[in-house]
Amino acid sequence: MDSKSQAAAALEAAQARFMARNPNSKRIHDDAVQSLPGGNTRSVLHTAPFPVVMKSGKGCHVVDEDGHEYVDLVGEFTAGLYGHSQPVITSTLQKTIADVGFSLGACTKQEVEYAKLLCQRFGLQRVRFCNSGTEANLHALAAARAFTGRRKVVVFEGGYHGAVLSFGHGVAANNVDKADWVVARYNDIESARKAVEETPDVAAVLLEGMQGAGGCIPASPDFLLAVQRAAAKVGALFIIDEVMTSRLSPGGLQSMMGLSPDLTTLGKYLGGCLAFGAFGGRQDVMSVYDPREAGALAHSGTFNNNTLAMHAGFAGLSRVYTPEASTALTQIGVELLARLRSVTHGTKATFTGVGSVMSLHVTDSGIRDLTRADVEEREDIKDLFWFEMLESGFWITRRGMLALILDTPQEEQDRFVDTVSAFVERYRELLTV
Numbered sequence: 001m002d003s004k005s006q007a008a009a010a011l012e013a014a015q016a017r018f019m020a021r022n023p024n025s026k027r028i029h030d031d032a033v034q035s036l037p038g039g040n041t042r043s044v045l046h047t048a049p050f051p052v053v054m055k056s057g058k059g060c061h062v063v064d065e066d067g068h069e070y071v072d073l074v075g076e077f078t079a080g081l082y083g084h085s086q087p088v089i090t091s092t093l094q095k096t097i098a099d100v101g102f103s104l105g106a107c108t109k110q111e112v113e114y115a116k117l118l119c120q121r122f123g124l125q126r127v128r129f130c131n132s133g134t135e136a137n138l139h140a141l142a143a144a145r146a147f148t149g150r151r152k153v154v155v156f157e158g159g160y161h162g163a164v165l166s167f168g169h170g171v172a173a174n175n176v177d178k179a180d181w182v183v184a185r186y187n188d189i190e191s192a193r194k195a196v197e198e199t200p201d202v203a204a205v206l207l208e209g210m211q212g213a214g215g216c217i218p219a220s221p222d223f224l225l226a227v228q229r230a231a232a233k234v235g236a237l238f239i240i241d242e243v244m245t246s247r248l249s250p251g252g253l254q255s256m257m258g259l260s261p262d263l264t265t266l267g268k269y270l271g272g273c274l275a276f277g278a279f280g281g282r283q284d285v286m287s288v289y290d291p292r293e294a295g296a297l298a299h300s301g302t303f304n305n306n307t308l309a310m311h312a313g314f315a316g317l318s319r320v321y322t323p324e325a326s327t328a329l330t331q332i333g334v335e336l337l338a339r340l341r342s343v344t345h346g347t348k349a350t351f352t353g354v355g356s357v358m359s360l361h362v363t364d365s366g367i368r369d370l371t372r373a374d375v376e377e378r379e380d381i382k383d384l385f386w387f388e389m390l391e392s393g394f395w396i397t398r399r400g401m402l403a404l405i406l407d408t409p410q411e412e413q414d415r416f417v418d419t420v421s422a423f424v425e426r427y428r429e430l431l432t433v
């Protein structure tokens with residue numbers, strides 16, 4: 001049997017077991033398609049033949065509607081850093097509901113406290129709040145355009161900056177005017193330099209220091225510094241999207257890499273488990289939003305300063321995800337990633353990432369250090385991996401991305417490494433390069 005037929009046979013058997021194990025998820029999905037297109041309201045969560053429907057979570061565990069318990073390695077795509085019902089976050093939310101209220105339709109002292117903390121932690125002179133990472137990027141770009149008086153934005157293939165700002169390989173930007181975008185190759189200094197320096201009218205360069213949705217592909221420090229230099233040379237703003245990566249060190253990935261972006265965008269866990277986004281950086285740039293100035297850009301959002309996110313985000317960052325906790329989690333991630341790379345060594349499978357955020361890749365060539373998201377992956381083997389990890393009690397994303405939750409016990413991490421190792425042994429022939 002060739003590799004594809006072998007994978008197909010294993011996959012068919014795994015899928016049959018999945019269907020037999022998850023009748024309640026199937027029933028709920030059948031109901032969901034009656035009111036949600038394809039039963040889905042968040043594309044990344046769609047899986048065939050139907051998604052697993054979760055019922056509850058506690059700490060680093062989740063339980064599905066069929067009663068299976070999993071170690072949660074999805075970590076809500078990095079936003080779930082604190083875990084489910086983290087005590088500090090939970091008590092802060094309860095106290096805020098009881099003593100403050102949800103949304104006061106007015107400025108609050110708490111938004112000032114949180115703004116100060118974010119500025120200090122991520123080296124921002126000014127910051128504004130919004131409700132998602134997508135919004136943070138849209139508003140940062142609006143600031144860059146207003147500040148420079150230019151229109152175009154350089155982005156990178158495989159980049160993801162939100163629901164309407166996706167530059168997956170071969171996929172045009174959705175919902176945005178294509179004429180506004182120049183899509184360069186990630187980790188390719190010459191391509192980036194050319195795009196930034198030789199395109200007229202460039203307002204900004206927007207990039208992730210590690211492409212998260214693109215497969216946890218880290219940028220080389222040389223590449224990041226070259227992009228920063230090129231942007232400065234032509235007077236375009238250098239915007240780092242740290243929506244996923246701000247957790248990787250006390251000051252985010254930018255401080256690990258010695259970068260000094262003009263603007264930074266933030267989101268995910270910084271909302272303390274609630275919907276959240278923020279963008280900030282240079283005072284002169286951010287002053288385009290200063291309402292005291294004539295002609296300032298308007299940026300209104302009903303829930304921009306909602307009390308729950310302002311209190312929970314602040315409590316999380318000041319009391320739980322302290323600089324020390326960030327450094328420690330990244331070290332735990334570095335060790336886990338090294339072990340996952342070790343047990344997959346010499347096979348078609350590998351893991352890439354930075355610190356506590358990583359992703360599986362499976363390629364026929366067995367490439368270990370991907371530099372771009374344009375490599376053809378063995379999606380059949382990744383599907384098989386997903387089914388089998390679920391069966392062994394690990395909740396992971398279908399695309400293979402993992403984001404560690406704080407305080408995930410060492411024995412669960414060990415068990416995951418052993419489970420991956422057993423998978424490699426079981427499918428040694430299929431995984432041989």
Ligand SMILES: Cc1ncc(COP(=O)(O)O)c(C=O)c1O
Nearest residue numbers: 132133134160161162212243244
């Ligand atoms: C790098 C990056 N930017 C922006 C976003 C969009 O954030 P949100 O889903 O909160 O809109 C994401 C989401 O995954 C992301 O990974």
